[in-house]
Amino acid sequence: MYATIEAKTRHTRPKTYQDEQEKSGFQKELEANAFANALATPVRQCAFTQALLPSHFLIPIVAHITPPPEEDESGKRQASTVHLSPDIDLEVPRELRSPSRAYVIADREVFKTLSSRNKWPLIASERMKKWVGLKLGRNWQTLKVNREWTWDVKVDEVILDKLKGNVVMKMREAQQAGLLVHEDAMGTGDVAFGLRVGNTAEGNSSGQLHGKEVYDIAALLGDEKWQDLVGVQSVNLVALSASSTQVLQQALLRLDHYMSSKSG
Template identity: 30%
Template sequence: MQYVTRRYSSRLSTYKTKRWTHPTQQAPEETATLPSTTPSEHGSHTLRLRKHGNKALPLPSLFDPIKVAAREKHKAKKPPADFDSSNLTPFQQELQANPYAHALASPTRQCVLTRARLPEHFLIPFISNLPPIAKAESQTPSSPPQQQPQPTQPLLQPRIGFRSPKPSSYILARAAAFQHIAPTGTGKRKKDKWAVLVNQRMSRAWAQRKGVDQRKLDEGKEWIYDADMEVVIREKLVTDALKKLAWCAAAKHGEDGSGSLVGVMEEVIYEEEVGAVLYLGEDGVNKDVLGGVPTYDLKGLVDEESLVALREACGLEEGKEDIIVLWKSPKTVPTLLALELLFGFTGAGSAVAGTEERETAPRKGGTVDEESPTP
């Protein structure tokens, strides 16, 4: 059904007729098919084909499927990569099981203290946790009381062992760096060197929340920073390393799934099969073990209760040396990186003894068989 409406035009002194279509009736032009399209020569945009052999014209950017897909590309999820370790060359397989290669291949970030650009593995990332937006409190007497007061200021927290989409700042993963930025003094003599951890993106987000000028924010007063951050980070690094060691102790290894990622010294045949040596007690600390293999002494960093749990998880029997080995495998790379980060933070580092006299012959029962050929 169509209705005819007339509108008077003073300029032309005539009546203009406009036909209005009922909503339930479809207009003839809407049933027409959309014009044919084709990608351009270089594939950068879409062209609309025209009749009678006229030159094709580009579609508007809002309707061009090629440009729309390019704008939304960063939001789309990436498909899982097809990775087959059997197709790797021997050199690629060696790199895959090398923790130092993974550390150097991590993304480069800038330290806020030294301004040095380093791989992310050698830095501690910090995020700014903004306080929750205050909600209108209910006046009903039946509402339960609040258990703990909610924070009203943003909190600087290190993120270790997980990734966060929040804006991050990075600082050198050394205890000396946190000793340098630790808050000192009181009152007017108070120095907040740790405020360098607050970057522009963190400051902008908090300024927008408060509705103030970003340039007027005082990071030392607005943000909360733990004065014992060095101890907090050390505990987080220890917890992360122990969690990954426990996973290695429970994981299976080998083609048939009957092997383990953790072993003892008596099981070592070739030095090249070992990724690291770990001391869990006083026994064997001063003994000559595998030369050229990183060794870590956990006795001084981990409490006795955690060491006992780790011994049980690794299956160490009573009367044996408190020494375990991590086999070299791509599965143990995250654990080796966590150990290297922990000992690098404390300044102890990994002890690599006997590098000049690196053993290449197989070991049997802790002794070197000089007549055995190298693998």
């Protein structure tokens, strides 16, 4: 009888600390795999290509409103301005931005196409229009996105700068934590990935980098940014395994995909 009760209630007990620690080598390897984590992000649909992709490979877009000044020089109150912008470090109060977001594939060429061919109004979803209509006291079906909303024609550059800035910030955090070191000084720590400059292949000579991703930071960030960040002498770096370096690798993956993808 007691054996039956034991069997029935075993699954309802909270896991012990030891249970949490008993992960297989494969589970640990999967958790440390930045690409696997990118693929595991929620799937969303690109508003332009209609492709279904993990959200890691998409750029979120929101509608937001700039309220008018009280009055212009003539004493007349101006209308609010509606914008459609990438939601990456967008400093807009919650009440002035649409609660819903659209998504566009994280590909610089796609964003260039949206601007050059004036296709960006396609991104504005019905939910965004309804929110704008409610905010402005207008019938959302009468809104003319292409005439009344604004879009930065250089949005591809804006996104690129923000993605680069995110990588720089994460690299600084990893450096300050002692997790981004020159390959000669890496010791015996587990290596997550490597960083190199240009076509230098020395970083691949280390056995600890075998099978690891190695990113060209000069190509991704530009000479000035990486030299200011890590110094001219540190041309081959390794990132030691940790949660913060995994976040850095996610940022590197996103930037690399945005710059190199040819889906547009």
